[in-house]
Amino acid sequence: MQLAAGPVEGELGPSGYGGRVQHHVIVFAFDGVRLMDVAAPWRSSPPPRVTRAPTPCGCAPPAAGTSPRPPACGSRIAADVPVERVDRADTLVVPGPADLDAFRKEPALIDQVARLAATAQRVAAVCTGAFALAAAGLLRGRRATTHWEHAAELARLHPDIQVTPDAIYVQDGPVLTSAGVTAGIDVCLALVEQDLGPEAARRVARDLVVFLQRPGGQSQFSAASRTTATRHPVLRPLLDAIAADPASDHSPQALAGHAGASPRHLSRLFRDQTGSTPAAYVETMRLEAARILLEHGESVTSAARRSGLGSDETLRRTFARHLGTTPSAYAARFRTTRTAPPSTRTATP
Template structure:
């Protein structure tokens, strides 16, 4: 088995977890399968640098002297918003030579600045997706997934998503058992699929300030198949339907109906991903009532049917 060199690019104001998260995954895989990976870090100068959290990191050496990588990994952080021109030049010159090009969080911005994402699908931290798409119109930015793979190029969303992507790469390289062993050691999920949303429905909305409304949010999450009409939810909050709808939107940023739609869609996606249950059973459990109602919701939100969604998920290489 050929050893894969993973080269992590470092720069001032890099996000430390973008660096250490994937490095821990690859280092753990090396312990599980000796000879699988050689992980190295490098910067323009090779001198110690400070991460965005204030942690000082000492690179293994300079980018000029770095070994030709199998996997070139570019982390994110504040430093990607004002990258040194020489760093962009180095990535532009050496990125195409890597067998696998990977970014974590806003590291995708650096890849885009180097022209390596033109015409490709990519993602980054949710907070920067809009500006990323505006500044780099040649990149097809996908704001929802936690990571996106387009050929030999893989980009991940914010911070901890780099761990998910690294585990997916280890699973590709060494198999599920190796990735599972690393995930267990790090006490993380083996596989959050790349098409999983960056935000759950609860995180996508604000948390209500008032306790009755927070309780209703929790009830919706725990009972997606229940009667979640405005009247029923208002009664649970002990408010009039009109008052409830107005207060819920003011405190969460979403109408009750929109919030319920998000929760039900997320619940149905998880059941399609993680269970063998049939579409009819899942449609009832998720509150859609009929397979046709769930199909319409999936087509509207995701552009695909539940059956096709499950097929794509279970055949995707990102597993």
């Protein structure tokens, strides 16, 4: 992959600069980078009447990179100059690596991120690019997010970061982090709005046919919850029973009776093995069942009844609390084209 860097010229409005200025937006590319994480900032730049610097993609910030090898998808990205020659980055955008383990074996990449960030007025990460910012010390003491699949790992490796796993993007001072892949568009739209105003951001959003501000959090896009991979002889049969028929009576008392254990002992087992209470675990599995039903065309009322959540109102409250959206909005976005009625059984390992 060839490497590049260069200025983007635009009229900066609400941010207070005024007039026509050079604003250097650098997208850092490297071996194994996710191409979509690079393309999202490129494609989210304002149209040519606002952004004036020609680049390989037509109307977007250039990339700075580190090697002639291709990104994770096997494609090659044409650029202008190697990252070592970049001495200014008003806005630095760091895409995510496809292979975090391989990325951690390249400390030189982290050094380059730290060096470029030192010249930047603000820094943004796309998806697992947050790990690069964290390794460079840029997220210490800050709020941040990343792809839902890696949020727990980010929190574990960097306890000095306040990880917000459900956010589409998080801005803490001059540092922005975003969720997986397409959330790079969301964070870049936020940057466009900050620099060029809401109308410019709306034009870009309309051009991309995306929300200017996406409703809800990233949990609604995450993979379905799965029963905990425990082999505990008391708990495993209960978890399987909840997954097989979430609408049955799974009150703490009923579960304790099935297990032949006291409610207190069972609650302790749940906390040790699942990190949750029996009631919270059952609600999570019922929520997943409702999601599956809605995705396959069931009505809100039917999904509430068949999942065990009971009423439309309970289903709405549960969706709002866990997913930050409504059942109807979720169904509109995720309903499958297939009409075969699904089982309410939730996924197991």
